[in-house]
Amino acid sequence: MHTTALVLFSGGQDSTTCLAQALSKYERVETLGFDYGQRHHIEMDTRRVVLANLRERFPQWAPHMGEDHVLTLAALQQLGGSSLTDEVAFAMQADGLPNTFVPGRNLLFLTLAGALAYRRGLQVIVTGVCETDFSGYPDCRDDTMKAMQIALSLGLERRLLIETPLMWIDKADTWALAHSLGGQALVDLIIEDTHTCYLGDRVHRNAWGYGCGTCPACELRQRGWARYSARDANASSSP
Template sequence: MTTSKKAVVILSGGLDSTTCMGLAREAGYDLYPITFDYGQRQKREIENARKVTEFYGVSDRHKVISLGFLKEFGGSALTDESIEVPAAGETGLEGSEIPVTYVPGRNLLFLSIATSYAEVKGAEAIYIGVNALDYSGYPDCRPEFIRKVEEVMALATRVGVEGGPIRIETPLIDWTKAEIVRQGNRIGVPYHLTTSCYNGQEEACGECDSCRLRLKGFEEAGSTDPIPYREA
């Protein structure tokens, strides 16, 4: 499918970003997916992202960008092997503290690089699957963060200065996980090709915060999660 509208999709291979991919396609955009290898434990998600791009017929446009220095920096349970990924009940999922799974500067870097790619490709939008409800502890998932980055993008790019700024689309930002699953199912998002587990094993652990939120979302949506989970 080729259209006059183009969108860069920040695609992790997880549930949220893959839903964004489907929503961007539904909105009539020609898709330009970009995935980041930042030294995350969950290396499987990069392969999952590739499968998603194949599903949508845009694997030839898929960019995988290395940001390995984030692993060298550490400071997050997702990139630093010395920090354990919290299991159920070990982190304040509903609390106010920033979780140890927060990766310092990750979304800021992702959006900066996606902006460069979007300007080169003539894309008018960047889709990112940030969610302020389920991940309220992450400072770079808040609406105010997105608004400020969008302002900087308008100032820092040629298209912005010339009056055609690139938009950041965050369709999931106010949705519950159940709403995300329902909308994804409605448009046929290939959830069987995705992964959400922080631990990066062949089967999802079912215990980390990301697995718990995902399972809760499918349950509340009245749907069955199609990916395999490790038996307790």
């Protein structure tokens, strides 16, 4: 039986929802963030706020919250070519992928997460990748996660489970999952404290949280919020 987990935690909506689920499920949960020269570097600050507020507002989870780790990956910025690391406009590439794709990012994230899990004695790696509501990133696919799980388990000579709670749900369902885990209090925390916007906008406050409202990440989060809100309104009005 698995009792410990390492959550890849950026401080965004998805990873915060995954963290809440892990805290509801495992005895000890540690978190891991990556500083890779991302344009939305503000997420490195907001993630600390999210962790602090989770401890304060959800006392039932606080005893399960373990150490937070941050690793640097400057090589991803050195490779360049992505609108997440370079000051270029968001666009589609010739290969059909958006230029927000950072080649190898999730593969590196999971490799380092596996090494950290090995050192910390953690059994499960939790990541918020999704194939239902995503931008076409090949390193977010279920097949990629299964392959990485096998590779890490073989390469580390230790059985590691990669858990992907959001793989088959969309953003509206992610909002709903957060509500089922922590009620309106968790939804409010995600709105106010988490960060998704690729441009790092913490000035414009929307119904779904802070962000420019026009980058791909904001558009996805906004559409999910609209569907979730409409669903919630319909349920409230039903007799």
